[in-house]
Amino acid sequence: MRIVFTLVLLLIVIAVTGYAHWQLARQTPTPSQRWLGHVLVGLVAIAFGWAVAGVYMGGEEGGGVAAFLVAIGVAHLPPAIVLFLKKQRDK
Template sequence: MIAAVILALGVTGWVHYHLAFQVRGTVQLWAGRIMLLLVGAGFGWAMSQVYTDTHGLAASWVFVTSFGVAHLPAAIILWLKKQRDKN
């Protein structure tokens, strides 16, 4: 479980770091970051409170992991754009 949390937080950090290189303008950058944070928080809450029967620390682990998983589509898109720009 610790590995999943570390990986999820790594994906989240990677996405928010690389957004600055792909998004033009401060307003668009912060709008994208806030949107990702809200979607991640919503998905984390839903997974930890609604879809799993966890309580206490286990619910926190599920929340953080789900929060990172919500950032995975953005990470894939940013990685593909980075690969395209290399060529």
């Protein structure tokens, strides 16, 4: 049952990550700002994922990888919310 929950959680955070980068690409005016945004969000997400995975590496097999991927998605959640609210405001 735990593996099913982990897979569902991974699918959700992959969708959040995709949405954040998709909206970032649509709402950023210049290509240089767009790439800077993608790189900054990506670096912060990877750093957060690395820190979280370091805590869970001693857990069960594959726990560190799952924690890393979920942490990357969680780090993309605030930009996704901000970009969603910005899109709603512009409507």
